[in-house]
Amino acid sequence: MSKKQAAIVLRKTCLVAMITLCACSAEIESEREDHPLPEGADVSERPPGVRGDILTGTSAGTPATFNPLVSEDASSSEAIARILDGLTRFDPVKEEVVPALAESWDISDDSKSFTFHLRRGVRWSDGEPFTADDVVFTFKAIYDERYPNRMQMEFAVGGEPFEVEKIDEHTVRITTPEVYAPFLLYIGTPILPRHKLHEAYEDGTLMRQWTISTASGSPEEIVATGPFRIRSFRPAQRMIYEPNPHYWRADKEARRLPYVDFFIERFVQDQNASMVAFASGQSDHQGITPDQVGWIRRNAERHDYGVHDRGPSTSTNFIWFNQNPGKNENGTPFVEPHKLEWFTNKKFRQAVSYGIDRQGLIDGVIFGRGEPLWSSVSPANTQWYNPNVKTYPFDPDKARSLLKEEGFQYRDGRLYDADGNRVTFTLITNEDNRLRANMATVFMENMKDLGIEVRLRLLDFSNFVNRITDSLSYEAGLLGFTGGRDPHGGMSIYSSGGRLHVWHPNQPEPATEWEARIDELMQKQLLTLDEEERREYFNEVQYIMSEQMALIYLITPNTYEGMRNRWKNIDPPNMGSMIWNIDEIWAEQRLLR
Amino acid sequence: MRTVITRRLLALIPMLLGITFMATMLMHLAPGDFLDQVRMQRDVDPDYIERLEQEFGLHNPWYVQYFLWLSNVIPWDLRSDFGYSFHYKVDVWELLGQRLPATIILSLTSLTFAWIIAIPLGVLAAIYKDSVFDRISSILAYAALSIPEFFLALLALFFAARTGLFPLGGFTSTEFEFMSPFRKFFDIVHHLVLPTIVVGIGSIASIMRIMRANFIDNIRSEYVTTARAKGVPEGIVMFRHVFRNAINPLITAAGFAFSTILSGALMVEIVMNYPGIGHLVFHALLQQDQFVVLGALVMGSTMLILGNLLADIMLAWNDPRIRYD
Numbered sequence: 001m002s003k004k005q006a007a008i009v010l011r012k013t014c015l016v017a018m019i020t021l022c023a024c025s026a027e028i029e030s031e032r033e034d035h036p037l038p039e040g041a042d043v044s045e046r047p048p049g050v051r052g053d054i055l056t057g058t059s060a061g062t063p064a065t066f067n068p069l070v071s072e073d074a075s076s077s078e079a080i081a082r083i084l085d086g087l088t089r090f091d092p093v094k095e096e097v098v099p100a101l102a103e104s105w106d107i108s109d110d111s112k113s114f115t116f117h118l119r120r121g122v123r124w125s126d127g128e129p130f131t132a133d134d135v136v137f138t139f140k141a142i143y144d145e146r147y148p149n150r151m152q153m154e155f156a157v158g159g160e161p162f163e164v165e166k167i168d169e170h171t172v173r174i175t176t177p178e179v180y181a182p183f184l185l186y187i188g189t190p191i192l193p194r195h196k197l198h199e200a201y202e203d204g205t206l207m208r209q210w211t212i213s214t215a216s217g218s219p220e221e222i223v224a225t226g227p228f229r230i231r232s233f234r235p236a237q238r239m240i241y242e243p244n245p246h247y248w249r250a251d252k253e254a255r256r257l258p259y260v261d262f263f264i265e266r267f268v269q270d271q272n273a274s275m276v277a278f279a280s281g282q283s284d285h286q287g288i289t290p291d292q293v294g295w296i297r298r299n300a301e302r303h304d305y306g307v308h309d310r311g312p313s314t315s316t317n318f319i320w321f322n323q324n325p326g327k328n329e330n331g332t333p334f335v336e337p338h339k340l341e342w343f344t345n346k347k348f349r350q351a352v353s354y355g356i357d358r359q360g361l362i363d364g365v366i367f368g369r370g371e372p373l374w375s376s377v378s379p380a381n382t383q384w385y386n387p388n389v390k391t392y393p394f395d396p397d398k399a400r401s402l403l404k405e406e407g408f409q410y411r412d413g414r415l416y417d418a419d420g421n422r423v424t425f426t427l428i429t430n431e432d433n434r435l436r437a438n439m440a441t442v443f444m445e446n447m448k449d450l451g452i453e454v455r456l457r458l459l460d461f462s463n464f465v466n467r468i469t470d471s472l473s474y475e476a477g478l479l480g481f482t483g484g485r486d487p488h489g490g491m492s493i494y495s496s497g498g499r500l501h502v503w504h505p506n507q508p509e510p511a512t513e514w515e516a517r518i519d520e521l522m523q524k525q526l527l528t529l530d531e532e533e534r535r536e537y538f539n540e541v542q543y544i545m546s547e548q549m550a551l552i553y554l555i556t557p558n559t560y561e562g563m564r565n566r567w568k569n570i571d572p573p574n575m576g577s578m579i580w581n582i583d584e585i586w587a588e589q590r591l592l593r
Numbered sequence: 594m595r596t597v598i599t600r601r602l603l604a605l606i607p608m609l610l611g612i613t614f615m616a617t618m619l620m621h622l623a624p625g626d627f628l629d630q631v632r633m634q635r636d637v638d639p640d641y642i643e644r645l646e647q648e649f650g651l652h653n654p655w656y657v658q659y660f661l662w663l664s665n666v667i668p669w670d671l672r673s674d675f676g677y678s679f680h681y682k683v684d685v686w687e688l689l690g691q692r693l694p695a696t697i698i699l700s701l702t703s704l705t706f707a708w709i710i711a712i713p714l715g716v717l718a719a720i721y722k723d724s725v726f727d728r729i730s731s732i733l734a735y736a737a738l739s740i741p742e743f744f745l746a747l748l749a750l751f752f753a754a755r756t757g758l759f760p761l762g763g764f765t766s767t768e769f770e771f772m773s774p775f776r777k778f779f780d781i782v783h784h785l786v787l788p789t790i791v792v793g794i795g796s797i798a799s800i801m802r803i804m805r806a807n808f809i810d811n812i813r814s815e816y817v818t819t820a821r822a823k824g825v826p827e828g829i830v831m832f833r834h835v836f837r838n839a840i841n842p843l844i845t846a847a848g849f850a851f852s853t854i855l856s857g858a859l860m861v862e863i864v865m866n867y868p869g870i871g872h873l874v875f876h877a878l879l880q881q882d883q884f885v886v887l888g889a890l891v892m893g894s895t896m897l898i899l900g901n902l903l904a905d906i907m908l909a910w911n912d913p914r915i916r917y918d
Contacts, residue, residue, distance in 0.1 A: 056767065064680050072631055148648060153638035211683045216691065232770055235691050236868035237763060240770060264767055269866045462625020462881070465633055492637070499632075499639050506639075 038121030049586030084190030092573030259586035290369035389546035415451035431458035621655035676884030696869035715804025848904030
């Protein structure tokens with residue numbers, strides 16, 4: 001090389017270096033593989049869009065694992081759901097189970113046997129065919145004694161596992177020991193690739209597969225049937241998904257979904273950081289808490305996003321009294337006997353419920369962005385919510401007269417029971433939940449108007465859980481649950497033997513008649529596939545709950561979700577994420593960076 | 594020299610035993626355990642929770658758990674098993690190994706930053722003792738020493754948010770994967786600037802004060818007067834003679850500085866969302882993921898001892914009068 005040539009090369013290198021440095025952001029090129037669509041490809045009903053662009057989200061939680069048998073938390077399950085599909089899928093807009101890896105299914109006359117016809121020509125993201133063997137392998141792994149996982153109990157009726165048999169390469173029959181109502185909903189569990197995990201299954205290391213180390217070291221090992229596969233995973237930083245080149249869905253113009261080139265999820269410290277990132281234009285979608293809606297809306301025009309009011313959330317908040325008549329090891333009762341008498345009195349609980357200013361709670365705690373809650377099911381769950389339950393509109397006078405009817409008396413505005421004991425109790429809740437602490441404070445004020453003195457104790461989460469599930473010595477608690485679409489998910493709350501039947505958990509026999517009735521109804525609704533019939537049973541459960549007020553329901557905050565306006569095919573369901581159909585959404589205009 | 598190294602390494606063993614024992618005890622004094630989050634989910638079977646308790650050994654009393662852990666750690670068959678993370682189901686060392694590079698990079702940059710700024714400042718303050726410069730630098734040093742690092746980290750984040758000159762925490766940009774190696778390097782540097790300053794500032798103050806005091810001590814010593822009397826130029830007196838003598842204690846201090854910087858980095862990592870060990874340990878502590886915490890403690894204390902050892906070796910190298918045997 002002559003000197004002159006060297007100089008030119010040098011100059012060119014400098015130039016390239018300068019250009020790379022000057023460009024504000026590197027142009028990101030996608031390198032999609034092109035494979036023919038499978039013969040049984042599912043065609044999306046939504047209007048076709050354009051491929052390209054990057055969907056960015058931020059999240060306060062990091063996936064802990066990509067192994068469905070290990071996953072315990074929402075972040076992991078969400079990530080897994082983008083990578084692995086199941087036999088069926090739940091469409092939250094239609095509110096029904098729709099085909100996924102199984103193209104169709106037949107149900108036997110006794111409602112116990114389901115024959116799934118697998119979609120033909122589907123391949124894993126590494127090109128291996130997806131067959132009935134994968135399905136059989138998945139259930140073998142779930143039921144294996146060596147691998148304790150929470151699906152073992154979802155896929156069993158009275159401890160009996162389902163029977164899973166391969167009929168041919170593309171047909172699987174699953175038989176349940178009894179009729180099992182949520183079968184089709186739960187059967188959408190992620191199907192595992194036999195060709196990748198069989199060896200680990202055999203040598204007993206299945207639970208140590210597909211960890212975050214796999215995702216960061218060799219993401220190609222985590223093969224996908226879902227819309228995406230993992231491109232890279234950086235713990236505590238970000239995760240980049242890229243389209244699965246063998247995905248089984250296409251649009252009407254026979255283009256394979258998903259449309260986006262990349263889906264990037266950035267991991268941030270907490271939900272506040274996540275909302276700030278959205279409001280400053282750094283991400284495309286974000287769930288927003290009611291107390292932050294105001295200022296985030298003000299930035300909407302600048303960053304071209306919309307804040308959607310999605311109505312009541314699925315989370316429920318309630319106060320309850322400890323009705324457990326038991327004693328601890330030292331022989332002291334969990335609750336003082338005279339207090340237990342109030343707590344087990346239905347009228348007392350109803351009076352307390354009338355004394356709560358729920359609208360005041362909503363206005364004071366979440367700036368009016370919520371709904372009062374009367375039923376154990378949030379109105380967001382339109383499929384199962386019973387609007388005709390007993391309600392307790394704010395009425396302190398009625399509360400006071402109810403109490404007087406039950407023998408309580410007022411002296412100097414203070415409430416005493418028939419034996420002259422001052423009515424007072426301690427309410428516990430966990431301190432890290434600001435919403436709960438605020439609600440407890442308003443509740444204290446409401447009770448003061450009834451002459452009841454409430455002391456508030458904020459405990460750390462572990463301590464709180466220990467009190468209400470293990471040591472059981474407390475008087476009243478404030479807690480909330482989220483989610484849970486099917487009534488089956490509430491078994492541990494409603495049934496008297498349930499672990500989270502918080503007011504009196506783990507009863508060997510139902511202590512009261514109404515609890516026995518609920519047990520009966522909950523069993524009945526499980527044993528039929530007829531949704532109307534199930535709804536009838538479950539409506540009665542909700543009514544009994546509202547009449548008994550064992551759980552005094554308070555409010556449910558509304559859900560808000562922000563989304564950049566350029567994204568199309570957005571179809572928000574009543575409950576669940578707005579980007580549930582992530583494979584179908586596309587960007588109208590390219591973002592100029 | 595060899596005996597010193599062996600002695601130090603042997604001293605590690607009782608110390609690590611003590612630290613890990615204390616840590617296990619303290620973690621168990623706090624109520625609850627790793628499974629609390631699982632217990633509060635509505636659709637979890639009690640049998641399943643029991644099986645997890647068995648699996649994780651959480652049904653044992655804490656001291657039994659500790660000795661079980663210890664017996665796995667001791668390399669009977671030449672393999673040391675520090676357990677795995679309950680949360681991630683990943684071997685503890687593997688997990689720590691993923692986060693270690695980021696923490697080490699931050700510790701090294703801030704150590705370097707602190708020395709580069711502090712040494713010249715200390716020397717200048719000593720040479721121009723009692724001048725305006727000396728006074729101002731003292732005041733600033735005291736101020737820097739008294740500001741907690743997490744607060745400084747918050748200020749830095751605020752600064753970054755207001756000016757947009759620096760990224761809001763993190764270690765790399767979102768587009769990092771798609772960058773050329775050259776840009777990747779600059780991206781990391783860009784992200785390192787603020788955390789380095791935040792972690793380094795506290796050490797600058799202390800190193801500077803030590804440097805100033807030593808330098809003044811040495812200026813007053815007799816060999817300086819002799820050298821001056823011989824007519825050696827002032828610059829050579831200061832930098833060849835005084836400086837080499839004055840920096841000795843600082844090398845010892847560097848061993849400690851390494852450990853303080855490491856612990857400072859942990860706080861800053863949490864505030865600035867920097868994906869290092871501190872970030873990991875903080876979340877592990879909150880979740881009571883005990884083996885991760887123990888593993889990190891073992892690693893941290895080992896690094897502290899090794900840092901001190903390294904400082905002693907460097908001291909011998911700098912000062913021929915020091916002999917360890």
